[in-house]
Amino acid sequence: MADVVARGIAVSMPFSALFFNVLRAFPGAGIIHRMKSVTVYSTPTCVYCKLAKDFFAKNGVAYTEHNVADDLKARAEMVEKSHQLGVPVIDIGGEVFVGFDKDALSKALGIAG
Amino acid sequence: MYDLVIVGGGPAAVAAGVYAARKKMATLLVAEGFGGQSIVSADIHNWIGEKSISGVALAERLEAHVRGYEPAIEIWTDRVESVALASVSPRSFSVVTKKGKTVEARAVLIASGSRRKRLGVPGEDKLDGKGVAYCSICDAPLFGGKDVVVVGGGNAGLEAVVDLHAYAKTITLLQRSEVLRGDPVTQEMIRAWGNVHIIFNAAIEEIVGESFVSSVRYKDAKTGASNLLAAEGVFVEIGSMPNSDIVKGFVELDEIGRIQVDPRTGRASSLGIWAAGDVCDGLYQQNNIAAGDAIRALLNIYSYLHSGK
Numbered sequence: 001m002a003d004v005v006a007r008g009i010a011v012s013m014p015f016s017a018l019f020f021n022v023l024r025a026f027p028g029a030g031i032i033h034r035m036k037s038v039t040v041y042s043t044p045t046c047v048y049c050k051l052a053k054d055f056f057a058k059n060g061v062a063y064t065e066h067n068v069a070d071d072l073k074a075r076a077e078m079v080e081k082s083h084q085l086g087v088p089v090i091d092i093g094g095e096v097f098v099g100f101d102k103d104a105l106s107k108a109l110g111i112a113g
Numbered sequence: 114m115y116d117l118v119i120v121g122g123g124p125a126a127v128a129a130g131v132y133a134a135r136k137k138m139a140t141l142l143v144a145e146g147f148g149g150q151s152i153v154s155a156d157i158h159n160w161i162g163e164k165s166i167s168g169v170a171l172a173e174r175l176e177a178h179v180r181g182y183e184p185a186i187e188i189w190t191d192r193v194e195s196v197a198l199a200s201v202s203p204r205s206f207s208v209v210t211k212k213g214k215t216v217e218a219r220a221v222l223i224a225s226g227s228r229r230k231r232l233g234v235p236g237e238d239k240l241d242g243k244g245v246a247y248c249s250i251c252d253a254p255l256f257g258g259k260d261v262v263v264v265g266g267g268n269a270g271l272e273a274v275v276d277l278h279a280y281a282k283t284i285t286l287l288q289r290s291e292v293l294r295g296d297p298v299t300q301e302m303i304r305a306w307g308n309v310h311i312i313f314n315a316a317i318e319e320i321v322g323e324s325f326v327s328s329v330r331y332k333d334a335k336t337g338a339s340n341l342l343a344a345e346g347v348f349v350e351i352g353s354m355p356n357s358d359i360v361k362g363f364v365e366l367d368e369i370g371r372i373q374v375d376p377r378t379g380r381a382s383s384l385g386i387w388a389a390g391d392v393c394d395g396l397y398q399q400n401n402i403a404a405g406d407a408i409r410a411l412l413n414i415y416s417y418l419h420s421g422k
Binding site: 043044045046047048049050051068069075082083084085086087088098102 | 146152153155168169190241242243244246248250251252253254255257276324325
């Protein structure tokens with residue numbers, strides 16, 4: 001878990017919120033999975049969401065997707081995590097990314113991209 | 114030593130890449146991604162040969178077309194940081210990338226395009242992503258039932274109105290001048306919609322909001338009156354700025370930073386450097402024009418490399 005915290009996150013967020021997200025991402029009391037859990041908050045028309053999902057598919061990364069155009073609960077969760085409304089928001093094991101930055105996502109996942 | 118380095122991944126760069134590969138020039142294309150700025154278009158109706166194609170689909174086709182020539186053409190997913198003269202005779206250039214690679218080439222084609230212009234008003238940075246949006250196709254669904262503002266009456270602004278129409282309660286289009294510049298076909302369509310209001314001569318002064326956008330303040334350029342418009346979203350579509358920093362101080366740029374080129378050849382002011390597409394000082398920013406201009410430049414590069422002229 002310390003590893004995740006030390007890497008920091010892409011957007012400013014209160015420490016408590018970060019800790020909460022890390023706990024939620026790693027419910028197994030600090031067990032670091034080889035593959036981090038990945039959540040994508042998207043809209044059906046979002047181009048960069050599609051590029052991000054294509055990137056995950058190409059690299060064999062499993063992810064959970066929430067359509068925030070319809071799912072208001074997920075939208076609130078996305079705003080809480082990222083403090084903003086733009087999509088995509090991508091949560092990789094507690095690290096929150098706004099937008100599609102292939103290099104940053106590769107680094108967070110520990111893959112070559 | 115490459116014959117040619119092509120900088121960019123939009124229609125100009127891809128068109129030049131295809132021609133360069135077919136001419137068996139030792140070419141490296143460096144792009145962060147493919148498709149150019151149109152990638153965020155929901156529907157492109159004027160890419161010749163396609164009645165209708167989405168920006169993503171066009172990007173995929175462009176990429177597939179040029180990748181069809183690998184390994185004759187080398188393609189790196191990277192970003193060019195600088196271009197500099199490496200040797201005067203024989204003339205060559207060194208190209209440095211973000212990932213720390215340095216390569217040499219006899220000619221360089223800059224097709225790095227342009228990026229979104231920002232309003233530069235108070236509140237824009239603070240509320241970026243918090244109601245201030247630059248990708249209408251991406252973010253429009255998040256503004257369902259809300260009052261939104263679109264800034265800019267060019268094609269991009271009109272497209273943003275179209276993207277938002279399916280979701281927003283009302284859309285107010287703020288245009289700085291007295292006329293819309295976008296295609297009349299789209300103008301007629303949006304003017305017919307009951308929830309679209311167009312305000313002319315409107316200069317944005319401030320985007321107002323605490324944690325999210327609540328309103329927009331604009332000045333009526335005719336009366337001088339300052340008006341506050343309640344809105345939860347502001348979509349900024351006011352044009353673009355050239356990505357010419359990589360050759361700044363090295364080739365001549367115009368007053369807004371676009372690379373000055375000879376329209377007959379695409380040559381920039383420094384021998385061995387060409388430019389094409391939206392990074393240049395051409396009159397029109399269009400995918401088809403960018404592709405054509407790049408092909409003209411490429412053919413001129415070919416004759417330069419083979420005959421020195």
